[in-house]
Amino acid sequence: MKWVPPFAAGQVRDHRARWILNEAGWPYSVRLVDTPTMKSAEYRSNQPFGQVPVLEEDGRPPIFESGAIVLEVARRAAILMPEDEAQRALAVSWVIAALNSIEPFLMNLAEVDFFMTDETEKRQRRPQALAMAELRLGELQHALGERQWMVGPQFSVADLMISSVLKIAGSLKVLDGFPKLAAYQARCFDRPGYRKAIADQCAAIDAHSAADMKYETA
Numbered sequence: 001m002k003w004v005p006p007f008a009a010g011q012v013r014d015h016r017a018r019w020i021l022n023e024a025g026w027p028y029s030v031r032l033v034d035t036p037t038m039k040s041a042e043y044r045s046n047q048p049f050g051q052v053p054v055l056e057e058d059g060r061p062p063i064f065e066s067g068a069i070v071l072e073v074a075r076r077a078a079i080l081m082p083e084d085e086a087q088r089a090l091a092v093s094w095v096i097a098a099l100n101s102i103e104p105f106l107m108n109l110a111e112v113d114f115f116m117t118d119e120t121e122k123r124q125r126r127p128q129a130l131a132m133a134e135l136r137l138g139e140l141q142h143a144l145g146e147r148q149w150m151v152g153p154q155f156s157v158a159d160l161m162i163s164s165v166l167k168i169a170g171s172l173k174v175l176d177g178f179p180k181l182a183a184y185q186a187r188c189f190d191r192p193g194y195r196k197a198i199a200d201q202c203a204a205i206d207a208h209s210a211a212d213m214k215y216e217t218a
């Protein structure tokens with residue numbers, strides 16, 4: 001997106017697409033979008049929910065969902081997938097788990113902390129939202145155990161997606177209670193492809209302002 005509020009800079013999910021493309025070494029350019037573009041019928045024919053990211057590639061139908069983009073690029077570039085077939089399936093399980101079993105609980109808490117304005121409702125909802133997020137983080141930390149990487153001996157798509165999802169926990173300040181996950185995330189982020197993804201996303205956001213998003217005014 002052309003611009004997001006400061007708390008979201010570096011968090012927008014296109015960093016996942018940028019990261020995997022950087023890892024693959026595939027050349028790419030970025031088409032930034034504003035709100036009218038994301039709402040347009042043309043954009044929604046590629047991303048039915050009007051969200052980012054979308055991967056457009058000459059001669060192929062566009063792909064949406066950050067998880068699908070990561071898995072597709074990893075498969076075709078033959079990177080970040082364990083060599084062993086059973087471990088490859090497990091890595092895919094972890095990509096889906098990150099998106100389906102962890103991210104929703106973190107987003108539930110993010111909704112309370114970042115988007116709810118009614119203080120009474122916020123006080124009512126937060127304890128349960130926090131408890132569920134912490135439960136999932138505890139389970140994830142337990143599953144990681146003493147390993148460096150979630151599947152196999154090397155960094156894989158599983159680690160890319162889990163560490164990306166954990167960014168939400170970091171911004172909610174709930175990762176502090178899970179030191180092994182925090183250390184794991186730092187290991188995952190110590191990669192040039194990640195650093196470039198975030199730097200490029202933040203540079204694009206810095207170069208724009210709220211007006212560039214052309215939000216609808218009431």
Ligand SMILES: N[C@@H](CCC(=O)N[C@@H](CS)C(=O)NCC(=O)O)C(=O)O
Pocket residue numbers: 011012013014050051052053064065066067
């Ligand atoms: N499940 C989707 C979620 C994409 C998503 O939530 N994108 C956000 C930015 S991080 C977005 O486009 N928000 C604008 C909106 O929903 O209108 C994915 O992983 O690609």
